[in-house]
Amino acid sequence: PxxxxxxxxxxxxxxxxxxxxxxxxxxxxxxxxxxxxxxxxxxxxxxxxxxxxxxxxxxxxxxxxxxSALAGLxxxxxxxxxxxxxxxxxxxxxxxxxxxxxxxxxxxxxxxxxxxxxxxxxxxxAHETAHVAGVPAGGSGDPSPATAYGVFVGIRAAIKHRLGADRIAGDKLTGISVAIQGAGHVGYELARHLTGAGADVQIADVDPARVKRAQDDLGATPIATDHFLEAEVDVLAPCALGGLLDDTTIPKLRTSIVAGAANNQLAETRHGEMLRERGILYAPDYVINAGGIINISYEGASYDRARAFSHVALIHDTLLAIFQRAEAAGIPTSQAADRLAEERFTHPNPDPAQA
Ligand code: NAD
Structure with missing residues (x-):
């Protein structure tokens, strides 16, 4: 059917x-x-x-x-x-x-x-078609570092909007606490950016070896996996599984911001409203985790990592625009993101270069 x-x-x-x-x-x-x-x-x-x-x-x-619409691709x-x-x-x-x-x-x-x-x-x-991306020949390699960088700039935007620009001193995030769920490809790399900026990072993973690596290499503080959602921090960054924000977990949160890489973090659409009612700023997942696909879009013989990463950095401004729209309209950030995306793809684009 x-x-x-x-x-x-x-x-x-x-x-x-x-x-x-x-x-x-x-x-x-x-x-x-x-x-x-x-x-x-x-x-x-x-x-x-x-x-x-x-x-x-x-x-x-x-x-x-x-x-892709919100990443400007x-x-x-x-x-x-x-x-x-x-x-x-x-x-x-x-x-x-x-x-x-x-x-x-x-x-x-x-x-x-x-x-x-x-x-x-x-x-x-690729033996049968040229229409492939993400392969080493002419490709851009593992997309995770670009995804992590996008989440990092997205967290900065969320801090500015929710906690005030004065909490970010220049490039530094000193005094900001972040709990990361998942010390995998994206989570570890995100922890590296955050600790490099002076943030206090707590990290949880079901694989103790991954937590230890983040602790030894980056000075992140390990936390138990079942304490992640209740961590009393400025930012929760889910970088493991989707579907973690639901009727049971949202009331338990003790954070001001949820901003991480995991896909489909809201169990249902209505949970965006539930977060808003609790005064928790949610960075819509498909906006903040678009770094990987943005990087892939620059693939080819002339792949230039610096150019690709400057595009990824725009996730910061896209999120600020979404946060402001949501606030002005009194709607959840997830709904504001959907509306903005729909404005960008509903009509055929006459000039792909301007997409
Ligand atoms: P990964 O498999 O490298 O890392 C995930 C980590 O989460 C693993 O270390 C795993 O042990 C851990 N984990 C699983 N269940 C857990 C739990 N209950 N508590 C704590 N830790 C747990 O995956 P990744 O590539 O880092 O991706 C992380 C998330 O980001 C996924 O949801 C993925 O869909 C999303 N994402 C990734 C990319 C990318 O470029 N890799 C792009 C967009 C979205």
Whole structure:
């Protein structure tokens, strides 16, 4: 029931891919290409059934439209999901078949990595199509440092708006406390930026070795994973899992700001309003974590990391604009972000260079 799926949101095109020889079963969804060709990762996951895969790809591709629009990128939103177990079901043939499907879209969709897919898989896809991103040849490498840098500048914007510009002394964040959930690719790198700026960083991870690394290398203070949400800090930075802000957890928060990299932090849309009612400033996840895709957009023979990172730095101003709009309209920041994105992708863009 594609058109009746609750996640269906006027998607432009949905492609069901089946290649019996390789066993590929995949769905590619293009949500909106008004700003340019769709860019988004392929996810491989052992979905309970094809309905669950469809819902996921519809939701994820829609999210990419919003993310690219607010990052000022000339891309639309698209995503692919492969039904299968990433540990057992991968083969070069499977990714070649996916590549042929991506190629059949003639450039309307560019594929990159997502959960369950790594660089080697996308290199196999690249045997069959040029419409790939995030591969080492001509690529920009691991997007996590760019994501972390975007979260860092986003945290600065949130501090300015919620706590006052006087809490930031020049480039320094002395006297600011931040708790990070997840000391992985993004969380560790974010901790490095924050401690470098003089902030007091607490860090939680289910993997003790990762916490120890952040403690030894950066001087971060370890905290128990189940104390993260209740940490009494200026900023909570979720950099592990989504869905952590809900009816049970929001009343427990003792922070003024939630600003981190994790995707889909609000369990439901209405939790944006709940945070607002509690006076907690929320940096919408798809705005603050766009550094990685911004970096990917600069890929190519002339990739220039400094240029890409200057673009990532604009996340600071985008967030300030969203915070101000939300305050003026008396709406949650998550809703202000959605509205701003919709203004940017609802109509076809006549000049992609101005996207
Ligand atoms: P990662 O797998 O490198 O790190 C995640 C870390 O979280 C791991 O160290 C893991 O042990 C830890 N973790 C898992 N459950 C936890 C829990 N309950 N409490 C504390 N720690 C826990 O992932 P990443 O690439 O750093 O991404 C982090 C988040 O940011 C993810 O939600 C991801 O979707 C999102 N994100 C990442 C990027 C990127 O460029 N990597 C871009 C956009 C969004």
């Amino acid at each position: 594609v058109f009746d799926d609750p996640a269906f949101d006027h998607h432009e095109q949905i492609v069901f891919c089946h290649d019996p020889q390789s066993g590929l079963r995949a769905i590619i969804a293009l949500h909106n290409t008004n700003r340019g060709p769709a860019l988004g990762g392929a996810r491989m996951w052992n979905y309970a059934d094809s309905a669950a895969a469809l819902t996921d790809v519809l939701r994820l591709s829609r999210g990419m439209t919003y993310k 000339p891309f639309g939103g698209g995503k692919a999901v492969i039904l299968g177990d990433p540990k057992h079901d991968k083969s070069p043939d499977l990714f070649h078949a996916l590549g042929r499907y991506v190629d059949s879209l003639g450039g309307r969709y560019t594929v990159a990595e997502d959960v369950g897919i790594d660089v080697a898989d996308i290199e196999q896809v």
